[in-house]
Amino acid sequence: MSAYIISTDRLGLRNWKESDIDPFIDMNKDEAVMEFFPRILTDEESKSLVSIFLNHFEDHGFTYYAVEKLNDQEFIGFIGLKYQTFESDFTPCVDIGWRIKRAAWNFGYATEGAKACLEYGFKALDLKEILAFTPCSNEKSQNVMKKIGMSKVATFEHSRMLAYDHLKDCVVYKKMLTNESNYLDR
Template identity: 45%
Template sequence: MLRGWRESDLEPFAALNADPVVMEHFPSTITRARSDSIVLERVLPMFAEHGFGWWAVDVPGVAPFVGFVGLQEPSFDAWFTPCVEVGWRLSREHWGHGYATEAARAALTHGFDVVGLDEIVSFTVPANVRSRAVMERLGMRYDGEFEHPRLAEGSPLRTHVLYRLPRP
């Protein structure tokens, strides 16, 4: 279930961002203070500004917060921007159950049917096979690689793969 954020989500969101396995394909883990500021200064304003953002994900009968899934506008310049990206981050004990795919499908439907987007993209590092598999299950198609401008030259995470999905 996709829903708005609650104050009670801040602690499990911080734990998610501090988990080195979850954050393996990111430059570093995120501190509690930074994690809280992401929700308060970035996530909540996204909805007010764009009508979309990162939703908290509940799995009824399993857990009240397993991570987030949603839409955002990347804040960097690349050959494919401006665009809207679908993304997700779930706690590892909830990986492999189809939650990311199911929730991302709902986010895509919102993006196409409610927001009226013509295309949604997603990207990650080539080694992130779990996220790439979600992208492929969503019907997204590989569209090449790019160097992420927010990552330092020489970083093993700088090269990213891009997937795209046009409006159905």
């Protein structure tokens, strides 16, 4: 059994391990999964991302966590929190993000894991606000953002996507900790 940092009824979120790399590489080669990114990733780019996530965890105590289903320990992607520093009016900030393999879509995993990450960010990490961003055309991710209680606050041109007309126009959603004593009641 893995050491989960966050768990839900169906999911375990944990730090990355060697056995996650091959399924992560496969997931990042799926054009449907990578629809709202500039392109699919090479094996080396996927491995580099895992290193970035591990280093982020070492530096900050949180990251985009590897996610597995509790019933069979199958790796299904990542969900978590990460500092973002790309050039914008609202960075640096902590954002919440997810990427789930296609076979695990439409089961509510992103929503379930993201809700737990928000709670963890506010309760355990003492964050006061968490942002999320996605291209304007990514309605599925925006629906998750709404389901977890985030509100749309702005649109912007993503400084790292300016070369991609279909990806540069993005939305920002935000959730703020407004009443620490009743976060779970909202």
